[in-house]
Amino acid sequence: MDNKKYEAEINNSKSLVQLNELEIKYLGRNGEINKLLSAIKDIPNEEKREYGQKVNLLKTSIVRSIEMMKKKLSSKKSEVFFDKTMPGKAYPKGSLHIVSFAIEEITNVFEKIGFIRVSYPEVDWEYGAFESLNMPANHPARDDVETSFIDTPAHKTLGKMVLTPHTSNGQNREMKRVGKPPIRMINISKCYRPNWDATHTPMFHQFEGLCVDKDISIVNLKGTLDYFAEKYFGKGTKTRLRPHHFQFTEPSFEVDISCNVCGGKGTVRNAYMRSLQKCKVCKSGWLELGGTGMVHPNVLKEGGIDSKKYSGWAFGFGIERVIMMKYGLDDIRNYYSGDIRFLEQF
Numbered sequence: 001m002d003n004k005k006y007e008a009e010i011n012n013s014k015s016l017v018q019l020n021e022l023e024i025k026y027l028g029r030n031g032e033i034n035k036l037l038s039a040i041k042d043i044p045n046e047e048k049r050e051y052g053q054k055v056n057l058l059k060t061s062i063v064r065s066i067e068m069m070k071k072k073l074s075s076k077k078s079e080v081f082f083d084k085t086m087p088g089k090a091y092p093k094g095s096l097h098i099v100s101f102a103i104e105e106i107t108n109v110f111e112k113i114g115f116i117r118v119s120y121p122e123v124d125w126e127y128g129a130f131e132s133l134n135m136p137a138n139h140p141a142r143d144d145v146e147t148s149f150i151d152t153p154a155h156k157t158l159g160k161m162v163l164t165p166h167t168s169n170g171q172n173r174e175m176k177r178v179g180k181p182p183i184r185m186i187n188i189s190k191c192y193r194p195n196w197d198a199t200h201t202p203m204f205h206q207f208e209g210l211c212v213d214k215d216i217s218i219v220n221l222k223g224t225l226d227y228f229a230e231k232y233f234g235k236g237t238k239t240r241l242r243p244h245h246f247q248f249t250e251p252s253f254e255v256d257i258s259c260n261v262c263g264g265k266g267t268v269r270n271a272y273m274r275s276l277q278k279c280k281v282c283k284s285g286w287l288e289l290g291g292t293g294m295v296h297p298n299v300l301k302e303g304g305i306d307s308k309k310y311s312g313w314a315f316g317f318g319i320e321r322v323i324m325m326k327y328g329l330d331d332i333r334n335y336y337s338g339d340i341r342f343l344e345q346f
């Protein structure tokens with residue numbers, strides 16, 4: 001039997017299937033090796049021993065060659081036909097969380113009109129969260145803002161540490177950072193209040209606008225709110241101010257925006273019954289956005305700003321809340337449920 005021939009045959013095999021056929025051909029029950037072994041009976045006795053040894057050596061060598069080739073072929077890339085014109089596999093794509101996306105959108109809207117995005121601490125002293133905002137210790141208005149205190153020794157003048165219940169703590173810090181007006185701040189940060197229901201989570205986000213300069217009036221405030229409402233909620237969205245009370249603004253207001261579902265009318269036409277029905281989203285044509293007002297002189301003074309020379313306005317709105325209003329969502333807890341079916345809609 002020709003050693004060279006079987007070796008060439010094995011080493012030239014192109015696939016595992018072909019190699020398998022060769023294995024059967026040489027080592028199978030009716031294979032070449034068995035044929036050679038059974039031919040031993042026709043070999044003269046004195047040559048039988050040498051003949052047997054030769055055949056066994058040949059067998060070991062074939063087994064080894066086949067094993068080596070098997071390894072080589074299985075490490076090769078799959079031989080399945082590859083069609084380059086087929087569309088690729090679509091891998092699941094990640095995206096920004098709905099809150100991060102809204103933060104980017106809101107930042108863009110305000111940066112276009114010269115506001116500077118800042119992010120002030122989530123943990124602050126009582127001074128930043130209250131005193132600097134015209135809310136002295138024991139003032140009843142503090143009770144309206146449920147607050148989580150941090151278990152650390154109180155500071156001599158700045159008070160206890162708190163998880164910031166609102167972004168208004170950025171006002172005093174920004175006045176001190178900038179020093180001399182003009183100030184145009186958009187402070188976006190996490191806030192904490194111990195509530196948990198369809199419209200409240202213990203951690204949420206607010207964006208706080210602050211504008212201080214010479215001759216700043218309610219007209220500037222209203223114009224900025226109208227600009228934001230149109231840019232963020234869509235063309236035609238209007239705002240209105242309702243008198244309210246906050247310690248850090250005078251006068252103070254609550255801001256509403258016109259409802260996009262009914263166009264601010266408060267009623268929608270029922271297509272089937274051809275009748276007018278109360279809008280289920282707003283019931284009145286308006287949706288509450290948050291608080292605003294002209295910065296209280298005491299707050300300006302505390303920030304080192306001459307309230308005779310300068311005036312300003314401020315507002316504070318919830319990020320989760322404006323998202324709910326924009327997309328008509330009814331449960332804020334979904335944002336933080338981690339449920340991908342909810343999150344991937346945005």
Ligand code: DAH
Nearest residue numbers: 166168291292293314315316
């Ligand atoms: N800090 C207030 C809150 O969390 C919201 C607010 C109201 C902020 C009036 C302001 C403002 O800047 O002027 O309820």
